[in-house]
Amino acid sequence: MNKAVSSFVPGVLATSTAATVSLAAPMGRLSLRARGDLSALDAALGMTLPTRIGQRNAGAICLGPDEWMLHADDIVPIVAACAAIYEGHPHSLTDVSGREITLLIEGPRAAELLTLGCARDIDSIPVGEGRRTVCDGATVILWRDAPDRFRMDVWHSFAPHLLHLFETGCRELAAEAA
Amino acid sequence: MLLIHCPYCDETLPEAEFTYAGEAHIVRPLDPSAQTDEQWETFMFIRRNPKGPHYERWRHLHGCARYFNAVRDTVTDKFLTTYKAGEPRPDLESLK
Ligand SMILES: [Zn+2]
Numbered sequence: 001m002n003k004a005v006s007s008f009v010p011g012v013l014a015t016s017t018a019a020t021v022s023l024a025a026p027m028g029r030l031s032l033r034a035r036g037d038l039s040a041l042d043a044a045l046g047m048t049l050p051t052r053i054g055q056r057n058a059g060a061i062c063l064g065p066d067e068w069m070l071h072a073d074d075i076v077p078i079v080a081a082c083a084a085i086y087e088g089h090p091h092s093l094t095d096v097s098g099r100e101i102t103l104l105i106e107g108p109r110a111a112e113l114l115t116l117g118c119a120r121d122i123d124s125i126p127v128g129e130g131r132r133t134v135c136d137g138a139t140v141i142l143w144r145d146a147p148d149r150f151r152m153d154v155w156h157s158f159a160p161h162l163l164h165l166f167e168t169g170c171r172e173l174a175a176e177a178a
Numbered sequence: 179m180l181l182i183h184c185p186y187c188d189e190t191l192p193e194a195e196f197t198y199a200g201e202a203h204i205v206r207p208l209d210p211s212a213q214t215d216e217q218w219e220t221f222m223f224i225r226r227n228p229k230g231p232h233y234e235r236w237r238h239l240h241g242c243a244r245y246f247n248a249v250r251d252t253v254t255d256k257f258l259t260t261y262k263a264g265e266p267r268p269d270l271e272s273l274k
Binding site: 064065120124132133139 | 179186187188189191192193194195239240241242243244
């Protein structure tokens with residue numbers, strides 16, 4: 001488990017009638033790279049790794065043909081289970097818990113708020129899926145949990161920049177609606 | 179903004195997610211030290227730079243992160259096709 005290495009404190013960071021952006025509590029994050037038959041990894045992880053880019057299962061999201069991001073409260077058993085099958089099924093499993101933070105972005109105009117930074121059509125991301133994309137210059141992973149609720153994984157050094165964008169955006173969208 | 183089809187994601191996405199990576203199908207010599215200076219220069223620097231359809235590499239940097247190949251018309255900026263790295267170069271006639 002990572003400690004909160006970001007200067008932000010978990011909780012609400014920006015809010016208006018349009019949307020609310022808050023910082024999620026620290027969590028375990030693993031970057032997984034693997035190729036070929038995934039059945040041994042599926043067995044070790046106790047789930048089926050999604051194989052279509054953007055698809056999710058449990059805490060895992062498929063980011064590329066051979067790449068996944070795993071979120072979990074406790075990564076220790078996952079690391080141990082994968083290490084146990086490493087000999088027969090070589091793969092790369094890296095603890096990136098301290099690398100990034102997760103912003104919760106929710107509210108009636110959450111999707112519109114994201115369009116301030118994302119060139120991708122947010123409507124093309126189905127609920128229950130996610131995508132790695134670009135938000136105002138920074139690579140992010142966007143998880144869509146509901147039509148009006150998202151999570152965005154951001155590397156630490158980009159977080160203040162994106163937060164400023166969202167603070168402005170929350171105010172701007174609320175002012176428009178008024 | 180251009181819309182580019184990523185053959186790995188199978189989605190057509192904004193150019194902002196992609197980076198250009200030069201001419202495609204340039205094969206690195208298997209034995210570089212056997213090359214003459216002219217041959218090595220050709221491999222390193224000499225490119226076709228055509229006016230019209232160009233076979234080129236792109237990378238879905240802010241997405242699946244894969245390199246793939248494309249045929250883009252350098253006059254119109256229109257993508258004729260994109261295909262996965264390692265797949266054969268598509269015949270231009272088939273793209274018309
Ligand atoms: Zn892609």
